Amino acid sequence: MAPIVALFLSSVLIFSVFSPVNSLSHNYYEKTCPHAESIIAYAVKTATSKDKTVPAALLRLHFHDCFIRGCDASVLLNSHGSNKAEKDGPPNLSLHALYVIDSAKKELETWCPGVVSCADIVALAARDAVVLSGGPSWDVPKGRKDGRTSKASETVKLPAPNFTISQLQQSFSQRGLSLDDLVALSGGHTIGFSHCSSFQNRIRSFSAKHDTDPSINPSFAAKLRGVCPKNGKSKNAGTTMDPSSTTFDNTYYKLILQKKGLFSSDQALLSNPKTQNLVKKFATSREAFSKAFVNSMIKMSSLTGGQEIRKNCRVTDPGEFWSRNFTVAKRSSKAYQHRWKPYFSSQFKRKQIKT
Known part of the structure; x- marks a missing residue:
């Protein structure tokens, strides 16, 4: 019984820490x-x-x-x-x-x-x-x-850049967030910059069988290797999250479908049928992505x-x-x-x- 009780208490703790607060309001500071x-x-x-x-x-x-x-x-x-x-x-x-x-x-x-x-x-x-x-x-x-x-x-x-879809799902669900939220919020990667350390695992010494992650586009991997020195001495080396890194759009999802997601966790969105369908949907419709992103941001x-x-x-x-x-x-x-x-x-x- 002890493991069951521990699991129950853990679930209660997670729920209490990450439960939505009903007292939030849109006009909270209207008078103050x-x-x-x-x-x-x-x-x-x-x-x-x-x-x-x-x-x-x-x-x-x-x-x-x-x-x-x-x-x-x-x-x-x-x-x-x-x-x-x-x-x-x-x-x-x-x-x-x-x-x-x-x-x-x-x-x-x-x-x-x-x-x-x-x-x-x-x-x-x-x-x-x-x-x-x-x-x-x-x-x-x-x-x-x-x-x-x-x-x-x-x-x-x-959530770490090298997370699998199972790890991502667990991390988000512990905070009351769904797979839909996971895919929508991941779209925030459409803006910004990443250091090599966050994706170095994909472009060199990936596994005993593959030097490069098989899920990454070969030409894209070669480009990243050119940006990131093998010795890793340049701490500031890295690349933008996508070519339009200062514009909030749906390019992120289009790149994932081309096997050009920067992180393992980005490309992992194609390894689950539901998340894969959402990636395809958002890659096709910027409007659908925007609406989903807004809903998930409010929820989070x-x-x-x-x-x-x-x-x-x-x-x-x-x-x-x-x-x-x-x-x-x-x-x-x-x-x-x-x-x-x-x-x-x-x-x-x-x-x-x-x-």
């Missing part, structure tokens, strides 16, 4: 911080104008946050004392653009002190990142709270379990990184609207998907 989304969108737009890798980084940040303890911004916390935080775990060492969240948070604390959570900023920034990359827009449910726990050891829960981003509203996204206790040496000026409602309203105009709503 009405221009919160405008401020966040402006921070994302400003950063993207200077660095085209920002959108992919913000989308990845959101995903890595949600898959550990739910969407609670625990990925932003600094390591402290003997505790090594999530962002210092091996899968998260290449995360960047956290400064965009800091920038938005600092401005929000000026206008609406102690109101908008870091977790909501991450979720909204991910949406804005997709929109700025030419992807769909959607209403993000808000009201998440920030977590107080962050452990690097828990980053092993993140509703997994949360935080406890507070941080003043500084990097620490649970005010101090360390956050500067309190600024004056919160009294600003009129008219001046406030004049500054921020234009930055969440039709540009950010033009492709909104109805769910």
Whole structure:
């Protein structure tokens, strides 16, 4: 009976950590911080104008946050004392653009002190990142709270680039996400960049029988070998996720059908009949992909379990990184609207998907 009890308790724990929160709402900040989304969108737009890798980084940040303890911004916390935080775990060492969240948070604390959570900023920034990359827009449910726990050891829960379809399915199902969600959210790989370490296993010494992964296009593998040095000394070597790496489209799925998926986990989507059919569907219809992606993003981003509203996204206790040496000026409602309203105009709503 002991193994059965242990399995039951494990299932209860997983459900409690990753259950959707019903208290989230679309108009959560309507009265307390009405221009919160405008401020966040402006921070994302400003950063993207200077660095085209920002959108992919913000989308990845959101995903890595949600898959550990739910969407609670625990990925932003600094390591402290003997505790090594999530962002210092091996899968998260290449995360960047956290400064965009800091920038938005600092401005929000000026206008609406102690109101908008870091977790909501991450979720909204991910949406804005997709929109700025030419992807769909959607209403993000808000009201998440920030977590107080962050452990690097828990980053092993993140799906790895070399996962099989069975491992991917298990990882997603533990978070209440289906195979449909798996295929739709994998489409986020249509933007961004990957270092060689994430796909090196496919292009050299794959197995005793094959030097190269048989599921990869030979010419594509040769191209990747040209990019990634055999000795692996160049830490920055890598390639874009697809040729249109700054445009959020359905090219990712088309490449998988051509055996040009970058990761083993990408190509693994063809090894299951259901996921293979979804790959074919999304490769044919960008509209179908966009709608599925939006639905899955809303579902994933509703997994949360935080406890507070941080003043500084990097620490649970005010101090360390956050500067309190600024004056919160009294600003009129008219001046406030004049500054921020234009930055969440039709540009950010033009492709909104109805769910």
